[in-house]
Amino acid sequence: xxxxxxxxxxxxxxxxxxxxxxxxxxxxxxxxxxxxxxxxxxxxxxxxxxxxxxxxxxxxxxxxxxxxxxxxxxxxxxxxxxxxxxxxxxxxxxxxxxxxxxxxxxxxxxxxxxxxxxxxxxxxxxxxxxxxxxxxxxxxxxxxxxxxxxxxxxxxxxxxxxxxxxxxxxxxxxxxxxxxxxxxxxxxxxxxxxxxxxxxxxxxxxxxxxxxxxxxxxxxxxxxxxxxxxxxxxxxxxxxxxxxxxxxxxxxxxxxxxxxxxxxxxxxxxxxxxxxxxxxxxxxxxxxxxxxxxxxxxxxxxx
Amino acid sequence: xxxxxxxxxxxxxxxxxxxxxxxxxxxxxxxxxxxxxxxxxxxxxxxxxxxxxxxxxxxxxxxxxxxxxxxxxxxxxxxxxxxxxxxxxxxxxxxxxxxxxxxxxxxxxxxxxxxxxxxxxxxxxxxxxxxxxxxxxxxxxxxxxxxxxxxxxxxxxxxxxxxxxxxxxxxxxxxxxxxxxxxxxxxxxxxxxxxxxxxxxxxxxxxxxxxxxxxxxxxxxxxxxxxxxxxxxxxxxxxxxxxxxxxxxxxxxxxxxxxxxxxxxxxxxxxxxxxxxxxxxxxxxxxxxxxxxxxxxxxxxxxxxxxx
Numbered sequence: 063x064x065x066x067x068x069x070x071x072x073x074x075x076x077x078x079x080x081x082x083x084x085x086x087x088x089x090x091x092x093x094x095x096x097x098x099x100x101x102x103x104x105x106x107x108x109x110x111x112x113x114x115x116x117x118x119x120x121x122x123x124x125x126x127x128x129x130x131x132x133x134x135x136x137x138x139x140x141x142x143x144x145x146x147x148x149x150x151x152x153x154x155x156x157x158x159x160x161x162x163x164x165x166x167x168x169x170x171x172x173x174x175x176x177x178x179x180x181x182x183x184x185x186x187x188x189x190x191x192x193x194x195x196x197x198x199x200x201x202x203x204x205x206x207x208x209x210x211x212x213x214x215x216x217x218x219x220x221x222x223x224x225x226x227x228x229x230x231x232x233x234x235x236x237x238x239x240x241x242x243x244x245x246x247x248x249x250x251x252x253x254x255x256x257x258x259x260x261x262x263x264x265x266x267x268x269x270x271x272x273x274x275x276x277x278x279x280x281x282x283x284x285x286x287x288x289x290x291x292x293x294x295x296x297x298x299x300x301x302x303x304x305x306x307x308x309x310x311x312x313x314x315x316x317x318x319x320x321x322x323x324x325x326x327x328x329x330x331x332x333x334x335x336x337x338x339x340x341x342x343x344x345x346x347x348x349x350x351x352x353x354x355x356x357x358x359x360x361x362x363x364x365x
Numbered sequence: 366x367x368x369x370x371x372x373x374x375x376x377x378x379x380x381x382x383x384x385x386x387x388x389x390x391x392x393x394x395x396x397x398x399x400x401x402x403x404x405x406x407x408x409x410x411x412x413x414x415x416x417x418x419x420x421x422x423x424x425x426x427x428x429x430x431x432x433x434x435x436x437x438x439x440x441x442x443x444x445x446x447x448x449x450x451x452x453x454x455x456x457x458x459x460x461x462x463x464x465x466x467x468x469x470x471x472x473x474x475x476x477x478x479x480x481x482x483x484x485x486x487x488x489x490x491x492x493x494x495x496x497x498x499x500x501x502x503x504x505x506x507x508x509x510x511x512x513x514x515x516x517x518x519x520x521x522x523x524x525x526x527x528x529x530x531x532x533x534x535x536x537x538x539x540x541x542x543x544x545x546x547x548x549x550x551x552x553x554x555x556x557x558x559x560x561x562x563x564x565x566x567x568x569x570x571x572x573x574x575x576x577x578x579x580x581x582x583x584x585x586x587x588x589x590x591x592x593x594x595x596x597x598x599x600x601x602x603x604x605x606x607x608x609x610x611x612x613x614x615x616x617x618x619x620x621x622x623x624x625x626x627x628x629x630x631x632x633x634x635x636x637x638x639x640x641x642x643x644x645x646x647x648x649x650x651x652x653x654x655x656x657x658x659x660x661x662x663x664x665x666x667x668x669x670x671x672x673x
Contacts, residue, residue: 101481104474108488114545115491117513118503130509134516180400189393195401202408206654208606208627209647212640213411213418215425236403266392295496297609298627302635314498318613321502328506335499342494350487354557 115336122146122332129328142329149333152324154308158316159337165230165312166293172231173289174282177240182270184241185248186256196245199238207234208298215302225305230312234299240285247281248274280352287349291342313338415644423641425634436645448621449629450649452536456625457604459540464600465593468548472555473581486556490549497546501613504542505529508614532622535615539623543610547603551596558592559585587670594669598661602654626650 117136121129122145124138131138150156183189184196214233215224223229251274259269275282297314304310307319320334346353419436423429440446475485492500507513508528515525528538562585570580586593608627611617617624617632626646634643 130511132516134513176399179396183393183396187389187393189390210411212644213414233407291494314496317498335502338499339495
């Protein structure tokens, strides 16, 4: 994973001198000019692309009366950081953030534990029906979440779990995706490593814990980040299953409630929206060097 | 170590509890049981349950009554549901080419950059990983009748349309917002594929005096076509599942001009509380997804090139 990311960065640097050497001096200058222009244009495109978020940030710092200024302004008559305090205290927003952190954190831990255990059995153990069970696992990946929402809601009613934390975490913590991803990784680990551990008297638990898991750390990290992000952003299921939002609401549901109550207070809505983006932005920035290679191997729920 | 004798050699003839020495059935059962239990409880059981529920008039609270296929036939004969299906298909037809076009174009463009390549990719990816609810609210503000677009167009003498309130604009506005939010994912997929094309391939093509456009058509696109196939299929599936955009951006309106399948499912289930009918909607969604996936797989031979 890492080497791929590194070659990504290294390749263009290596490719350009060669191309330059082929064309003569005037061509070289023209080429370089074109390249610079293209780069400038691309960065301008990126800025335009991000302008909705920058605009939201600008609005979040304005007084309410300046939101719909004509012509539009970036900075209002004053910069109001208090908007953030107001937005975060009108509803128990910090509580929503804590709930989201807890739900996404617990979900991630369960996904990682359960799928790495199962992946080990599918990749490194011999047992009857292995192929059939694995196929069954894979086929569950085709079922869209939306098909499960109604029966899961009824199941939660039967269990008495409607409006509970476990209902927010458990139903989507057993996806076969992580199992599939880690199985592919475990399959690639040379058998010699396992044999060496076995000669030292290690059983399956030890081989799993002290040989396989440490090797899988990069894959686990990618899976963890994507799982956390999926939980953090998830909207439909929390909307369906949470009733006492003030107490158990996660961030997207709290944000939607905030909008339905304070829809005209755009400066506050934008402040809350921006706060909700912070954790996943930080995660992606931390992972940025592995992002391209990670997505090539891991994918993400789509969208 | 005082561990018991190696598992490959059972200690004695009496201990032949394990019939086949080469299988690790006990360990496998232990390792897979959490996943198997979880998938059974939260995927397989609900799946079966969904079939059952869809055959009943099943209110969220109160008496249920067997309905046979009535939920399905009621949907098929409802003009409202027909409109919802049509909306979903229109959304998909607009969304897919825009998403694939923008993401492929930008992936190709960024791949020509030297420094800053990764940063650019991360920037375009950000809306994908931040809560969609937050992004929808940002765009709802931008699309306001007296909002920033209207304000920027006013000095040019252009009257901005009512993006969300005008039924001929609402769907387009929703698609634009969704493409902005979602294309970064496919852009990364394409970037990964482009990074894996050996530079010798490009060099060979440019030595042969092939124009950049021909190179794109004859070399680059065929080489990343498996990824394009994957991306189109996944994006098709997810565009059938669009929910937060109609729910929060347009409320499915004006009228029901932007009401999509999953919004309809949600309302059937949790506004009308007809869980049976909502479950049937879910199966229509599943059928639609299966159908396009099959069509995609059948069609792929014509344009997807795998390494032999």
